[in-house]
Amino acid sequence: MxxxxxxxxxxxxxxxxxxxxxxxxxxxxxxxxxxxxxxxxNARPVVVFDVLYRLLRHVYGADHVTYVRNFTDVDDKIxxxxxxxxxxxxxxxxxxxxxxxxxxxxxxxxxxxxxxxALRPNFEPRATDFIGAMIAMIADLIxxxxxxxxxxxxxxxxxxxxxxxxxxxxxxxxxIAGARVEVAPFKEDPMxxxxxxxxxxxxxxxxxxWGRGRPGWHIECSAMSYELLGASFDIHAxxxxxxxxxxxxxxxxxxCAHPExxxxxxxxxxxxxxxxxxxxxxxxxxxxxxxxxLDQGIPGExxxxxxxxxxxxxxxxxxxxxxxxxxxxxxxWRALTDxxxxxxxxAPGVVAALADDLNTAGAMAELHALSxxxxxxxxxxxxxxxxxxxxxxxxxxxxxxxxxxxxxxxxLRANAMETKxxxxxxxxxxxxxxxxxxxxxxxxxxxxxxxxGFDASRLPPL
RNA sequence: GGCGGGUUGGCGGAGAGGUUACGCAGCGGAUUGCAAAUCCGUGAAGACCGGUUCGAUUCCGGUACCCGCCUCCA
Numbered sequence: 001m002x003x004x005x006x007x008x009x010x011x012x013x014x015x016x017x018x019x020x021x022x023x024x025x026x027x028x029x030x031x032x033x034x035x036x037x038x039x040x041x042n043a044r045p046v047v048v049f050d051v052l053y054r055l056l057r058h059v060y061g062a063d064h065v066t067y068v069r070n071f072t073d074v075d076d077k078i079x080x081x082x083x084x085x086x087x088x089x090x091x092x093x094x095x096x097x098x099x100x101x102x103x104x105x106x107x108x109x110x111x112x113x114x115x116x117x118a119l120r121p122n123f124e125p126r127a128t129d130f131i132g133a134m135i136a137m138i139a140d141l142i143x144x145x146x147x148x149x150x151x152x153x154x155x156x157x158x159x160x161x162x163x164x165x166x167x168x169x170x171x172x173x174x175x176i177a178g179a180r181v182e183v184a185p186f187k188e189d190p191m192x193x194x195x196x197x198x199x200x201x202x203x204x205x206x207x208x209x210w211g212r213g214r215p216g217w218h219i220e221c222s223a224m225s226y227e228l229l230g231a232s233f234d235i236h237a238x239x240x241x242x243x244x245x246x247x248x249x250x251x252x253x254x255x256c257a258h259p260e261x262x263x264x265x266x267x268x269x270x271x272x273x274x275x276x277x278x279x280x281x282x283x284x285x286x287x288x289x290x291x292x293x294l295d296q297g298i299p300g301e302x303x304x305x306x307x308x309x310x311x312x313x314x315x316x317x318x319x320x321x322x323x324x325x326x327x328x329x330x331x332x333w334r335a336l337t338d339x340x341x342x343x344x345x346x347a348p349g350v351v352a353a354l355a356d357d358l359n360t361a362g363a364m365a366e367l368h369a370l371s372x373x374x375x376x377x378x379x380x381x382x383x384x385x386x387x388x389x390x391x392x393x394x395x396x397x398x399x400x401x402x403x404x405x406x407x408x409x410x411x412l413r414a415n416a417m418e419t420k421x422x423x424x425x426x427x428x429x430x431x432x433x434x435x436x437x438x439x440x441x442x443x444x445x446x447x448x449x450x451x452x453g454f455d456a457s458r459l460p461p462l
Numbered sequence: 463g464g465c466g467g468g469u470u471g472g473c474g475g476a477g478a479g480g481u482u483a484c485g486c487a488g489c490g491g492a493u494u495g496c497a498a499a500u501c502c503g504u505g506a507a508g509a510c511c512g513g514u515u516c517g518a519u520u521c522c523g524g525u526a527c528c529c530g531c532c533u534c535c536a
Contacts, residue, residue, distance in 0.1 A: 032536080045536050272467095325487095362475095362484090365483065422495060426495095439497080440500095
């Protein structure tokens with residue numbers, strides 16, 4: 001069996017992956033807060049850990065991996081959108097408008113991630129479906145002395161968990177010295193974070209022992225991972241920006257609530273995405289969503305290819321140049337593997353590269369060496385979610401009949417061979433190329449193929 | 463201020479303490495009426511300064527620069 005090795009943020013070392021139960025390898029990825037379209041950065045962990053999911057399925061069997069990715073549908077930005085719609089005259093209660101908004105956003109998310117070739121996880125729990133589990137966990141934390149209620153809030157007592165800061169390499173005292181923590185009158189300690197907060201009439205809320213309110217940010221992942229994967233599971237993944245405080249807080253909550261377990265054994269974090277060398281931000285004007293790129297005609301498979309060219313642990317720079325190159329390579333591979341039945345097994349070199357801490361860039365280099373064997377190329381690319389049937393329509397040549405043009409060109413060329421005047425041939429060739437037609441002339445004859453920029457309306461008249 | 467990541471040839475981007483990464487672009491050749499496509503070949507690197515070593519781009523230390531997190535943004 002292939003030995004997978006993964007860099008574990010918890011130990012900062014590359015470790016051999018040993019699942020708790022090889023018949024049920026369990027992985028949790030922090031999913032989106034569904035307040036709007038997913039931006040390009042949101043897509044990176046989805047694609048990266050989709051490759052991990054595919055690798056785990058390959059090694060342990062497709063039925064022996066459980067992949068959970070949550071939807072956080074409790075959020076003040078969602079509330080704000082719902083409120084704005086209500087004030088603009090939209091019918092329905094605030095709760096209904098919130099549900100409407102999150103349904104809409106989840107639909108977009110699915111469509112966009114599907115376009116990137118990401119497999120759907122086995123479970124996609126919504127926070128609002130697990131409020132009861134969160135309340136139970138919070139009550140348990142209070143009972144065990146790790147949390148306290150004050151003024152309608154419930155806070156986690158950070159000082160009660162001695163390992164707090166271990167994942168991110170910080171000490172509580174250092175963080176206080178940083179003085180960026182929110183000080184509030186209901187906190188025992190400035191580091192304590194909110195498990196539950198009160199909701200007024202204009203906000204969604206659920207009844208709880210501490211009054212009507214809503215959960216804080218971190219508790220939903222702890223509650224849902226416990227419900228679906230148990231007190232101990234294998235892999236917990238997400239963007240590096242979540243390492244602190246989100247994942248640190250998840251660990252504190254989960255380990256204090258379930259001291260019998262050890263939460264996630266392996267923590268994987270992907271580095272951030274940049275755009276043309278700079279952080280993607282609205283103020284720099286380089287902020288865009290996955291849908292923006294798809295609408296510009298950049299295929300999801302091309303986006304995926306660009307992502308996987310960079311190792312997940314390094315910052316990944318999105319550039320238009322990379323997209324262009326990726327598209328050219330994919331076109332070449334698509335042409336090579338079109339209609340080919342994939343081999344039964346992927347190339348060992350590709351599996352080995354992926355098993356080495358998801359070295360997707362190395363795996364792609366291996367793919368380049370497989371152009372002589374399209375069946376193996378296709379089977380190997382599938383581990384990366386590339387060259388799969390159903391995702392390649394963008395690369396298919398338009399179905400047009402250029403035979404009349406080909407005959408015309410062929411006749412002109414035959415004539416030119418006699419007269420040695422090639423000007424008419426070149427004129428027609430230029431016109432065809434201007435319409436996006438690829439012109440191939442050999443001694444065997446003339447071949448016309450619609451190229452990437454093919455435009456039938458610009459074809460020269462016969 | 464605290465914590466973390468990075469710096470490889472024109473561009474992108476890996477592995478390995480000593481032997482060609484790979485892709486794109488470039489250059490040379492085959493092929494072509496000329497091209498395109500394809501095939502063959504080829505030059506080019508390891509931020510800077512020290513250390514360890516027979517030998518370092520690869521290990522260790524330092525410097526510079528870049529980036530991220532510490533603000534419910536993956």
